Amino acid sequence: MIEFKVVKGFDTAMNTPQTSGQMSEFIWAKAVGNAGLSDIHEKVLAGERLSFEEGMRLYATPQLNVVGYLANIVRERKNGNVAYWVRNQHVNYTNVCNKGCLFCSFYARPKDDPRAYTMTPEQAADKVRNYGDVPITEVHVVGGVNPKLPYSYYLELLRAIKAARPQAHIKAFTMVEIDQIVRAAKKPAAEVYEDLKAAGLDALPGGGAEVMSDRVHEDLFYAKPNAARWLELARAAHQAGLKTNATLLYGHVEQTPEKVEHFVKLRELQDETNGFLTLIPLSWHPEKTALEHIAPPTGVEDLREIAVARLMLDNFPHIKSFWIMNSAPVTQCALWYGADDVDGTIMEYEIIRDPSRDRKQVLTSRQLVEMIIEAGREPVERDPLYNVVSVGLENVSTTEGGLVEQFANKGHNIENLDILAREEVTTASQRLKHKVKGTLLEQAV
Numbered sequence: 001m002i003e004f005k006v007v008k009g010f011d012t013a014m015n016t017p018q019t020s021g022q023m024s025e026f027i028w029a030k031a032v033g034n035a036g037l038s039d040i041h042e043k044v045l046a047g048e049r050l051s052f053e054e055g056m057r058l059y060a061t062p063q064l065n066v067v068g069y070l071a072n073i074v075r076e077r078k079n080g081n082v083a084y085w086v087r088n089q090h091v092n093y094t095n096v097c098n099k100g101c102l103f104c105s106f107y108a109r110p111k112d113d114p115r116a117y118t119m120t121p122e123q124a125a126d127k128v129r130n131y132g133d134v135p136i137t138e139v140h141v142v143g144g145v146n147p148k149l150p151y152s153y154y155l156e157l158l159r160a161i162k163a164a165r166p167q168a169h170i171k172a173f174t175m176v177e178i179d180q181i182v183r184a185a186k187k188p189a190a191e192v193y194e195d196l197k198a199a200g201l202d203a204l205p206g207g208g209a210e211v212m213s214d215r216v217h218e219d220l221f222y223a224k225p226n227a228a229r230w231l232e233l234a235r236a237a238h239q240a241g242l243k244t245n246a247t248l249l250y251g252h253v254e255q256t257p258e259k260v261e262h263f264v265k266l267r268e269l270q271d272e273t274n275g276f277l278t279l280i281p282l283s284w285h286p287e288k289t290a291l292e293h294i295a296p297p298t299g300v301e302d303l304r305e306i307a308v309a310r311l312m313l314d315n316f317p318h319i320k321s322f323w324i325m326n327s328a329p330v331t332q333c334a335l336w337y338g339a340d341d342v343d344g345t346i347m348e349y350e351i352i353r354d355p356s357r358d359r360k361q362v363l364t365s366r367q368l369v370e371m372i373i374e375a376g377r378e379p380v381e382r383d384p385l386y387n388v389v390s391v392g393l394e395n396v397s398t399t400e401g402g403l404v405e406q407f408a409n410k411g412h413n414i415e416n417l418d419i420l421a422r423e424e425v426t427t428a429s430q431r432l433k434h435k436v437k438g439t440l441l442e443q444a445v
C-alpha cells in the first residue's frame with residue numbers, strides 16, 4: 001500500500017486515503033500546497049475573509065485550477081449544486097449617450113449620429129408585449145445617457161413596461177443613468193428612488209462602476225460618475241429598500257490591484273447595507289470601440305475573474321457568469337469556478353453585437369437548462385430575488401427562439417442597430433479616437 005504524507009486538514013488512522021472522496025481531498029491539498037496557497041485554503045475552509053494581499057496572490061498564481069477549486073468550496077457552501085437561471089428580457093431603450101466611454105461600442109453621439117435611436121415608452125412596452133406568451137419574471141432595462149430625456153420620460157418608461165407585464169420585476173438603470181435621472185429630477189437621490197419605485201422599479205442591475213480606479217476612470221470614462229459617486233448612489237438605493245447587483249468590467253487597461261480594490265470597496269459597502277445580491281464579472285469586447293487594438297480577454301481570464309470574485313466577495317450571496325459576454329462554453333466551466341448563476345434567456349441585447357464570433361444573443365430556456373445539466377449542476381429557475389420558480393426541466397420550452405426571430409429589433413429602427421455589424425460603419429467611440437488623433441496631429445504640425 002502506498003504511504004502518503006500527512007496533509008494539514010486531512011488525516012486518517014493510517015494517514016492514508018480510504019475513500020475516493022478522501023483521495024480527491026488529498027490530491028487537491030497537495031495541489032494547493034504546490035501552488036503555495038495552503039494558508040488561503042485554511043482561511044477558505046474556516047470561512048474567513050481574504051485580505052487585499054491574498055487577492056493579489058490569487059491573481060498571480062499560474063495554478064488557475066487551484067483558484068477554481070478554492071472558489072468552488074465557497075460556491076458550494078453558499079449555493080450547493082444549484083445553478084440559477086432566469087427567464088428575462090432586455091430592453092435597451094436608447095443608445096444615445098453623451099459620456100463617450102472609450103471601451104463602449106454601443107453608444108451614439110447625441111448629435112447627427114445615424115445609429116441613434118430612442119424608444120418612446122410605448123415602443124418599449126410593445127417590445128415587452130411581444131413576448132407576452134413567455135412567462136418572463138424579469139425585464140432588464142438599461143440604455144445610454146441621453147441628455148434630452150426629461151425626468152418624466154423615465155417614470156413613463158417604467159409605468160408603460162409595468163402595465164405591459166405587471167407580474168414581472170423591472171430591474172432598471174445603471175448608477176450612471178441614475179446619476180442623470182437625479183440631475184434631471186433636480187431632487188435628492190432618496191426622493192428619486194421613491195418616485196421610481198412608485199412607477200414600477202423593483203431592483204437595479206448595478207452596472208456603471210466598471211472598475212473602481214481613479215486612473216482608469218480618468219483614462220477611459222472620465223465623463224461618468226466616479227467610484228465615490230457610484231457607491232453613494234448604490235448606498236442610497238439600498239437604503240431605499242432596492243436590491244442591486246454590481247459588475248466588474250475587465251480585460252481593457254485595468255491592472256490587478258485595481259480589480260482587487262474594486263472587490264474590497266464592494267464588500268465594505270455590502271457590510272454596511274447588505275443590499276447587493278450578485279456580482280457579475282463582465283468580459284470586455286473591444287470590437288468597434290476606440291480600444292479595438294487591445295486583445296479581448298481569454299477564457300482563462302474569464303474563469304479567473306469569476307473565481308477571484310467568489311473568493312474575495314465573502315458577503316455576496318451570488319456570482320454570475322454572464323454567458324452573453326463570456327460565451328456559453330466558458331459559463332459551463334465557470335459553474336465549477338465559483339459561479340452559481342448563468343443569467344437568462346435575454347431575448348434581445350444590443351450592448352454588444354458580435355456576429356464575427358457567431359455569438360448568439362439569445363438562448364431558449366431549454367438550451368439554458370440543458371447547458372447547466374451538461375455541466376453537472378442542478379438547474380433552478382429563479383425570479384430576480386432568487387425565489388425558486390421551477391426546477392430542472394419543468395417549465396422549459398424552445399418557443400423563445402422562434403419569438404426572437406419574429407420580434408427582435410422590431411419596435412424601433414432596426415437599421416440603426418444592424419449597421420454596427422457592417423465593416424464600413426464607424427461607431428461613436430471609434431470616431432472619437434480619430435478626432436483625438438487628428439487634434440494631436442494638428443498640434444504636432
Ligand code: SF4
Nearest residue numbers: 097099100101104144
Ligand atoms: S458605457 Fe459609457 S458610453 Fe456606453 S452607453 Fe454606458 S455611459 Fe454611455
